[in-house]
Amino acid sequence: MVKRAAAASFWFVAITWGYNYLGYYLGMPFLVGPVVAVAVSTFVGLDPLHVVWRTVVKKAQPEPGSHGPMSTGVLNPT
DSSP states (O other): OHHHHHHHHHHHHHHHHHHHHHHHHHTOOTTHHHHHHHHHHHHHHHOTTOSSSOOOOOOOOOOTTSSSGGGSSOSSOO
């Protein structure tokens, strides 16, 4: 969750800074940048489609010694 919050705040700062930089020279309205930045950073932070933050399903692994050739304690029974 900390990674999502950090990524969202970095996206907000980057988009706000970039828009204000371009908007100053191109004469674009000031408040559009923060609004777009909030929208993008919210999408990155929440990630409803799981595009940015993929969920990893870990396979359950058996405990060592619970079954198989290692359960008897003998590696090569002859």
